[in-house]
Amino acid sequence: MKKKKRKRRGKKMEKIVKTLKVKIKNEVLTRRKKERLRRITGRDTRIIENM
Numbered sequence: 001m002k003k004k005k006r007k008r009r010g011k012k013m014e015k016i017v018k019t020l021k022v023k024i025k026n027e028v029l030t031r032r033k034k035e036r037l038r039r040i041t042g043r044d045t046r047i048i049e050n051m
Helices: 010-024 031-041 045-049
Strands: none
Touching: none
16 A cells, blocks of 8 residues: 655645636736735745736
8 A cells, every 4th residue: 555645734835826826817906805815825925926
C-alpha cells in the first residue's frame, strides 16, 4: 500500500482561491470585492493582490 500524503492546512485555502480566481478572471475586482475575498481566504492576500 502506498503511503498517504498528509495534506497541508493551506491546501484547502489554495483550492478555494483557485476557484475564486477562475470565477473572477472575467470581472474587474473593485477594492470592496478584494476586501471580501481577503476576509474569506484569510491569509492568502498575496494571491488576491496580483490577480
